[in-house]
Amino acid sequence: MRRQPFVAGNWKMNGGLAANAALLKALLQGLGAADAVEVAICVPYPYLDQVSRLLRDTPITLGAQDLSPHTAGAHTGEVSAFMLADFDCRYVIVGHSERRISHHESDDLVAEKFGAARAAGMIPVLCLGETLEERRADATLEVVFRQLDAVLSRHGVTALAEAVLAYEPVWAIGAGRTAKPEEAGIVHRALRQRVAKEDLAAAADLRIIYGGSVKADNAAALFAQPDIDGGLVGGASLDADEFLAICRAGFGKRTT
Ligand code: PEP
Numbered sequence: 001m002r003r004q005p006f007v008a009g010n011w012k013m014n015g016g017l018a019a020n021a022a023l024l025k026a027l028l029q030g031l032g033a034a035d036a037v038e039v040a041i042c043v044p045y046p047y048l049d050q051v052s053r054l055l056r057d058t059p060i061t062l063g064a065q066d067l068s069p070h071t072a073g074a075h076t077g078e079v080s081a082f083m084l085a086d087f088d089c090r091y092v093i094v095g096h097s098e099r100r101i102s103h104h105e106s107d108d109l110v111a112e113k114f115g116a117a118r119a120a121g122m123i124p125v126l127c128l129g130e131t132l133e134e135r136r137a138d139a140t141l142e143v144v145f146r147q148l149d150a151v152l153s154r155h156g157v158t159a160l161a162e163a164v165l166a167y168e169p170v171w172a173i174g175a176g177r178t179a180k181p182e183e184a185g186i187v188h189r190a191l192r193q194r195v196a197k198e199d200l201a202a203a204a205d206l207r208i209i210y211g212g213s214v215k216a217d218n219a220a221a222l223f224a225q226p227d228i229d230g231g232l233v234g235g236a237s238l239d240a241d242e243f244l245a246i247c248r249a250g251f252g253k254r255t256t
Pocket of ligand 1: 010012168172173174175176211212213214232233234235236
């Protein structure tokens with residue numbers, strides 16, 4: 001088993017040419033020995049070209065925040081996985097709760113997007129998570145298993161060999177409210193056990209990262225949980241010092 005810790009920044013709909021260049025310069029200067037943790041940045045579509053150029057031959061990997069389930073054709077406003085691959089995008093977020101909720105993305109559509117990413121050789125970062133109402137109703141595992149099963153039933157467990165899961169409780173995203181490490185750890189362990197039922201080796205190798213108000217001051221405690229392999233970081237990825245501190249918190253994790 002080898003699960004390299006992974007920290008991905010999700011810039012969401014933030015950025016600008018000058019701000020991106022300054023942020024990446026600070027990150028690249030501060031990152032140093034990056035081999036213990038893999039770092040990716042998921043940027044808005046218009047900045048893929050700029051950021052792809054700035055990250056070439058650096059330890060930071062490029063990602064996107066969404067993609068079309070289609071490969072080409074009459075889909076105005078959509079961006080295909082093959083277009084993302086043209087910019088050396090290695091990762092793409094699928095099923096982020098902001099898209100599941102605001103854009104009414106169903107589990108089936110998310111599974112289709114997952115397949116489109118894999119078909120283009122990209123690594124989907126599949127977001128799973130429950131709302132506050134679902135948590136209060138004790139339905140957390142039911143919800144994340146349903147979201148995961150939509151992908152497993154369509155693509156099979158082997159598809160997870162080139163994928164990352166991100167457990168992101170909806171009530172913790174952008175809320176300044178983080179799941180307690182043990183609370184998140186329980187869900188991560190349950191997700192891994194779910195995959196293990198299908199394939200033990202796939203489960204052992206699968207990276208499951210946590211997202212939801214990860215900050216410099218809570219990252220180490222979250223990442224210390226045995227089944228938390230890093231973080232998907234929104235707001236804090238826009239601040240170089242904060243994001244670097246989160247990446248460093250990933251250095252402490254085991255890599256074997
Ligand atoms: C996210 O965008 O996936 C996220 C977890 O955001 P934040 O870190 O701001 O809660």
